Amino acid sequence: MTVSTGERHSRLLGPLWIAAVILRVVTLAYAIVAFAVHRGGYANQALGAAVLVVMVVWTGVIGYAYVRGPRWRATAAYVDLALTNVLVLLSLFVLSRDQLDVPTPSVTTVWASGAVVAVAVQGGPWRGVLAGTLTALVSYLIRGYVDTDIARDTVMLVGVGFVLGNAASTARASDERLRRALRTEAATAERERLARMVHDSVLQVLARVRRRGADLGGEAAELARLAGEQEIALRALVTTAPPESSVDGETDLGRELRLLNTSRVAVSVPATPVVLPSADTSELVAVVREALANVERHAGPTARAWVLLEDLGDEVVLSVRDDGPGIPPGRLGAAAAEGRMGVSHSMRRRVELLGGSLALETAEGEGTEWEMRVPRRQPAGKERSR
Amino acid sequence: MTDPPISVMVVDDHPIWRGGVARDLTERGFDVLATASDADAAARIARTVRPAVVLMDLNLGSSSGVDATREITTALPETRVLVLSASGEHSDVLEAVKAGASGYLVKSASVEELVAAVRQTAAGDAVFTAGLAGLVLGEYRRMAASGDSGQEAPQLTERETEVLRLVAKGLTARQIARRLVISHRTVENHVQSTLRKLQLHNRVELTRYAIEHGLDRDPD
Numbered sequence: 001m002t003v004s005t006g007e008r009h010s011r012l013l014g015p016l017w018i019a020a021v022i023l024r025v026v027t028l029a030y031a032i033v034a035f036a037v038h039r040g041g042y043a044n045q046a047l048g049a050a051v052l053v054v055m056v057v058w059t060g061v062i063g064y065a066y067v068r069g070p071r072w073r074a075t076a077a078y079v080d081l082a083l084t085n086v087l088v089l090l091s092l093f094v095l096s097r098d099q100l101d102v103p104t105p106s107v108t109t110v111w112a113s114g115a116v117v118a119v120a121v122q123g124g125p126w127r128g129v130l131a132g133t134l135t136a137l138v139s140y141l142i143r144g145y146v147d148t149d150i151a152r153d154t155v156m157l158v159g160v161g162f163v164l165g166n167a168a169s170t171a172r173a174s175d176e177r178l179r180r181a182l183r184t185e186a187a188t189a190e191r192e193r194l195a196r197m198v199h200d201s202v203l204q205v206l207a208r209v210r211r212r213g214a215d216l217g218g219e220a221a222e223l224a225r226l227a228g229e230q231e232i233a234l235r236a237l238v239t240t241a242p243p244e245s246s247v248d249g250e251t252d253l254g255r256e257l258r259l260l261n262t263s264r265v266a267v268s269v270p271a272t273p274v275v276l277p278s279a280d281t282s283e284l285v286a287v288v289r290e291a292l293a294n295v296e297r298h299a300g301p302t303a304r305a306w307v308l309l310e311d312l313g314d315e316v317v318l319s320v321r322d323d324g325p326g327i328p329p330g331r332l333g334a335a336a337a338e339g340r341m342g343v344s345h346s347m348r349r350r351v352e353l354l355g356g357s358l359a360l361e362t363a364e365g366e367g368t369e370w371e372m373r374v375p376r377r378q379p380a381g382k383e384r385s386r
Numbered sequence: 387m388t389d390p391p392i393s394v395m396v397v398d399d400h401p402i403w404r405g406g407v408a409r410d411l412t413e414r415g416f417d418v419l420a421t422a423s424d425a426d427a428a429a430r431i432a433r434t435v436r437p438a439v440v441l442m443d444l445n446l447g448s449s450s451g452v453d454a455t456r457e458i459t460t461a462l463p464e465t466r467v468l469v470l471s472a473s474g475e476h477s478d479v480l481e482a483v484k485a486g487a488s489g490y491l492v493k494s495a496s497v498e499e500l501v502a503a504v505r506q507t508a509a510g511d512a513v514f515t516a517g518l519a520g521l522v523l524g525e526y527r528r529m530a531a532s533g534d535s536g537q538e539a540p541q542l543t544e545r546e547t548e549v550l551r552l553v554a555k556g557l558t559a560r561q562i563a564r565r566l567v568i569s570h571r572t573v574e575n576h577v578q579s580t581l582r583k584l585q586l587h588n589r590v591e592l593t594r595y596a597i598e599h600g601l602d603r604d605p606d
Binding site for chain 2: 203204205207208210211212214215228231232235258263266267268269270271272304305306308309310311312313319321323369
């Protein structure tokens with residue numbers, strides 16, 4: 001599904017266009033009655049009749065284009081505005097001088113407002129205002145003076161352009177949001193279906209292979225280990241909900257961290273989402289990845305690691321601990337030489353850029369533990385809701 | 387722990403897994419009394435066979451292991467429920483523990499870990515993974531932050547928070563005891579107490595809800 005042509009499926013904009021076409025037909029009927037009433041005083045009855053015929057035909061053509069769909073609407077609305085104003089202008093030659101002064105309605109009369117409505121619905125409030133102004137100017141042009149009637153018409157035309165333009169913009173935005181929600185819903189449903197399927201079959205078998213293989217030992221144990229790796233990866237994949245729409249630029253840090261679960265890394269997070277600005281979330285995940293890579297490099301590939309995420313309201317606390325040999329006291333200098341501290345510097349810099357702090361705790365035989373505390377920042381322009 | 391074998395019931399909706407776990411436990415001297423594949427059957431059979439430990443999967447197809455856990459722990463106070471579930475179903479795990487489960491083990495645990503966990507559960511101790519400790523810790527913080535529904539929300543003591551954090555960071559009870567200079571038993575008691583307070587609060591909340599909605603009255 002492409003988003004750009006999505007307006008074809010618009011649930012909210014369609015009724016606006018149909019209403020615009022109905023208004024056009026009703027005002028056309030009004031114009032026909034007005035023509036019958038006033039044609040006796042016209043200076044040029046034939047031209048008046050011709051204008052009316054064009055109006056009837058045009059209402060049919062344009063009505064069809066508007067109802068037909070978005071591909072036609074874009075150009076049709078502006079052609080409509082141009083032609084309508086030409087017709088308004090022609091009243092200058094249809095009406096007699098007396099009629100122009102009284103003021104008797106022009107041949108197009110309120111029918112002309114239909115084009116303003118169309119441009120507003122198509123182009124939004126500011127184009128609507130421009131179209132209203134243009135149409136008002138043309139009616140002023142054929143009269144050559146301003147009275148209360150013409151002033152009122154001007155206010156109405158500009159107002160209609162503005163109000164309907166806003167309504168259309170709102171409908172478009174709501175439509176887009178609705179479409180996105182429907183898409184997310186469909187994707188979630190599909191994901192749940194897949195997750196159920198995988199859970200019911202593949203995972204059970206993998207788990208069984210892993211456990212039986214571990215019992216048998218030898219080469220089977222190696223196969224069991226591989227099956228176990230895949231089992232954990234697959235579980236993480238199917239049981240982790242898809243990201244909530246990041247429209248507000250916020251992401252659940254807990255969800256991102258849970259994806260780091262492996263057979264050697266246990267990730268603990270609260271059950272409720274820990275929502276942070278997306279940039280902070282990805283930076284923190286990157287730091288945790290760096291710490292985990294560090295564990296593998298220095299504590300050996302068999303070392304286990306634990307990641308704990310705590311939400312304290314004003315700040316989040318992230319701990320990464322391993323059960324490796326740790327760094328004995330007095331060896332921190334040597335560790336620095338080995339480049340271990342270099343890693344720590346890079347992590348510290350990243351955490352400090354988020355306004356947080358990083359602490360390293362280690363002792364011989366006690367493993368190594370990184371603890372970062374990062375204040376909760378609000379994304380720009382969003383007030384804290386507490 | 388040699389004399390009477392520990393009686394166990396296995397609840398899981400997948401036959402290969404269910405059979406496998408039952409066999410692993412039987413081979414290691416446990417008395418597997420029954421197996422069940424859905425929540426209703428689990429609650430019904432448990433009432434009849436009264437196992438010491440129920441191994442409960444939470445994802446039982448159309449039915450929920452959380453409901454089964456609640457029913458079993460309410461009807462059979464002597465029976466303990468050990469949740470054995472996938473690592474990702476973390477909010478379900480929290481619900482099951484609040485509903486009365488006394489521990490949680492991931493399905494990716496080894497047979498040795500499973501055996502140890504079943505023994506520990508039968509002995510009345512809580513089986514905590516680091517993941518569960520993180521969830522429980524988060525739940526207490528959530529309740530404290532939201533002033534949960536006006537009801538007096540349970541709180542962790544400083545020591546309990548300390549212990550739970552260390553569990554969540556992967557330390558064993560023994561390591562925690564050494565680090566905090568307390569006895570191994572005291573560590574177990576602290577962990578146990580965090581669970582009990584949560585379960586008690588959950589039961590009070592459910593009762594209050596039932597009374598407010600007139601669910602405690604007999605239908606006429």
